[in-house]
Every structure is written in structure tokens, then in C-alpha cells.
Amino acid sequence: MNPAALLPNPDLIIAFSAAISVCGAILVVSWPYFARDQLSARMVQMANERERIRARERARLNAKAKTPSLRSEPKKLFKDIVERFDLAKRVEDGDLAQKLRMAGYRGQSPVVTFLAVRAIAPIAMFLFAILYVFIVLRLQHPLFVKLGIAVAAAWLGYFAPQLYISNKIKKRQEAIRRSWPDALDLLLICVECGMSVESALRKVSDEIGAQCVELSEELSLTTAELSYLQDRRKAYENLAERTGLDGVKGVVTSLIQSEKYGTPLAHSLRVLAQENRDMRMNEAEKKAAALPPKLTVPMILFFLPVLFAVIITPAAIRIANL
Template structure:
């Protein structure tokens, strides 16, 4: 067989190579039009879906959240009680107002309501205890003893509003402490992207609202105070006082120092975000470590009697059958 005749001559080889090159060039140029890249379209679809979900979640939170106003007027009954018992000085007490702000109640109306309820609660509880003790239980005790017990219950009612406010403060601080590291991460990203502090706080308030309404409320209020207060340091200090959380106070201190000395804020926020996250993890580990001792008593009361019954019952049945 003659293999030489099957080899194309140089002209044919050049033509074939030229045709391949031309086809490759046309294919490269027309590739984006023939086979469109779906990555950009998918990314745009994901971003639109994210915006839609975020908008829907904000609308839900706005619908569920009760309208609040710092200028809300107190109820006439509460105002009459406060004025009648001359409690105006206590209403002006900064400690009560500060504790109510830490619980999420702002303005003069919650202070007046708190003072009025603290007077009404003992009377109401005394009346309920008297009716329940004398007419429903009907104990065989002297009448003065029943009234004494009802009076003691009414005296405890004086502390019910304070206990409620304390529980609200604890729950609110727990929610703020849980979501604060994420808020610091968002604040760090916005600050390092070139935004001003006011814009950064505003953006954090918008983004963190779906996760923690408490943090979003405090950050939004700080943004408003940064806009109209002459001293920006006062706005930062108010944020620390309203929350009462150590992590927030540390960030407030860094913001004040950055405002005063012009130091970079990004590195400090990064360190504090990591510290807040470590503190949250440490708190979770402490709770997990404290779980076994707490389960000891329930296991002794509920688990061991059942276990003993399961083990001893067959032996008891056999002994009874033998006898």
C-alpha cells in the first residue's frame, strides 16, 4: 500500500488549518450569543428573591409591631392617680425612666403608668385574695387572720410591676446580646466600605430588623440621635445606657474614642465582634455544663422509681407465685 499518496499536500493542509482557525474564531465570537451564561441570570434571580423575602419579612414585622411613639399621652386614669397622690417627683426620677427605657418603654407615659399600676396592684390583689380566701376556701380561721393573709398578698402586689419590668429587661438584654455580634459584623462591613457612621447605623438598623427587632430599634434610635444631637458622644452614651449590655458599652467606648482621637474603627469593631461571639459561645457552654446537675433531681424523682418498678415487679410476681 502506498501511504505517501494519502498524505495531503501543503496547500491542502494550509487550507484545512485556515478553515479550522476561521471556524474557531467565529465560534469564540459567537459563543456568548449562542450559549448565554446563566450565572449572571441566576445571581440576579437570587438577589431579586432575597429582596422580595426581605421586603415581605419587613412588612410582616411592621404589621406585627405595635405602633409606638415617644409623644404618646398617658391614660387619664393613671394621670389622675399620679396627680392625686402627688407622685410627680417620682415621675421625674431618672432611675425609674432609665429602667423603663432598658425594658423598651420610652417617654413619660410609661413612667406614669408604672407609678399608677404600682398603687393599683396592691388594692386589686388584696380584693382578689380576700374574696378567694373568705368566700371560696372558707377556712376555719379567725376573720382577722384571713384579712392579714390578704393584706400580705396585697403588700406583695406593690412589687409586681417592678418584677415585671426586671423580667422585661432581662429578656431584652438577652435578645440584644444574642444578635449583637451579627450587628457588629454588619457595622464593620458598612464602615469599611466607606460609609459614614450615620449611614452605617441606618443600614444596620434596616438589615438586622429581620433577626432582632430590639437591636434594630436601638440602632435606629441612635441614628436619629446622631442626626439631631449636637454632641455625638451623648448619642453613643445613650445607646449604652438604654441597653445595659457590656458588649454594647464596649462598642460605645470605641466609637467615642474614634470620634475623639480619629483612630480607625474597623480593627476595633472586628476585635469586639469576635469577643462578643466568643462570649456568646462561652455562655452557651456554661449552660450546657450546668444541665447535668439540673437534671439530677428530675431523674431521681421521675426516672428511678419507674426503673425500680420495672426491675422489682417481675421478682415480686415470681415470689408471690411461689408462695
């Protein structure tokens, strides 16, 4: 039997291959018309989810309307003082309002209260110093010395509110700086799990509240701003302005770039979390290195005299008994 007779017809193979190729080409060209538009459905789903988040955040804000809020109306006395001294222009000062926001005081009421207290404090301190120096102590000093003490008290009363706000800002920034690396780790875990930025920030604000109330408050406010502000970039920039920390500004820049260009956020958060953790460790090492010079004077004043007394006293007693 001829082996060539067992082979299939070459023309049949070529025709069958051509038919398969034509069918495949037709299927490839027509596939987009038969497949579902996943992108449009995904975009509609994301838009609906965003609207649900906004509605939920607005409902939470409305539910808390009866509780003490972050913003309150200024007292009538303070408003009258501000109007009396013509300080209405300072109320609209953006730098002053920004300072008070960094200290944790938001709204128009803290600005009015600060200006009123700054106007009252010098007068009150001056009168108190006059009463204390002339009536209570009855100092036997020249008149200009007594008036100088009263003027110094008035000067201190003028700058005392500003010093209080500056101290409040430093303490608040220090608390946020200590807890910021831990918050970034939690945010990284939430983002890598597939959570959205709003959900991740809300979760982090809930978890970090036991460690740092200030940071929890700022993240909760940022979550609320993301739910109702049209420009999401403004919400991130507000977070950086309220804290005034370089570490927070770096994270805000990464969030803005991720929103605008679609860059991966997880890698940036991991790098920034490590950098902030290193910065926190460096600050701790600086404080530890500064302890020996600070302890030198207390040791000379308090420790060495006691040590000398313990060493010399037994010898002095023996010499006295001879």
C-alpha cells in the same frame, strides 16, 4: 579623531542641570497655589451629606407620625391617680425613667402608667384577697390568718410591677446580648466597605431585625438621634444607657474615640466582635455545665422509679406465678 571632541561641553551640562533645578524649585514652591483645595471641597461635601441624612431621617420620622410611635400620651385615669397620690415628683425621677427605657418603654407615659399601677395594685390585690378568702373560699381560720393572707397579697401587688419591669429588662438584655456579635460583624463589613456610621447603623438595623427586634429598634433610634442631635457623643451614650450591657458600652467607647480622635474603627470592631462572640460561647458553656446538677433531682424523682419498676416487675411476676 579625538574621542574628547565627541563629549558635550561640561559647562553646557552644568547650565542645563541648573536650569532644570531652578524650574523644579519654582514649580514645587508655586504648586500649592495652582492645585485645588481638596480638603475644603471634601469638608463641604461631608457637611452637605450630613444635612441630607438629617433631612431624610426627619422625613422618615414625620412619615411615621401617624403610625403608633414609641412615645404615647398617658391615660387620663392614670394621670389623675398620679396627681391624686402626689406622685408628680416621681415622674421626673431619672432612675425610674432609665429603668423603663431599658425595658423598652420610653417617654413620660410609661412612667405615669407604672406609678399609677403601682399605687392601684396593692389596693386591688388586698380587696381581691379579702373577697376570695372571706366569700369564695370561706376559710375556717382565725381572723388574723385571713388578714395576713390579704396583707401578703397587697405586698405582692406592690412589688409585682417592679418584678415585671426587672424581668422585662433581663429578657431584653438577653436578646440583645445574643445578637450583638452578629450585629458587630455586619457593622464591621459595612464600615470596611466605606459606609458612614449612620448608614452602617441603618443597614445593620434593617438586617438584624429578623433576628432580634429589640436590637433593631435600638440601632434605629440611635440612627435617628445621630441625625438630629448636635452632640453625636450623646447619641452613642444613650445607646449604652438604654441597653446597660458591657459589650455595647465597649463599642460605644470605640465609636466615641473614632469620632473625636479619628482612630481606625474597623480594627476595634473586629476585636470587640471576637470578644463578644467568646463571651456568648462562655455563657453557653456555663449553661451546659450546669445541666447535670439540675437534672439530678428530676432523674431521682421520675426516672429511677420507672427504671426500677421496669427491672423488678418481670421478676415479681415470675415469683408470683411459682
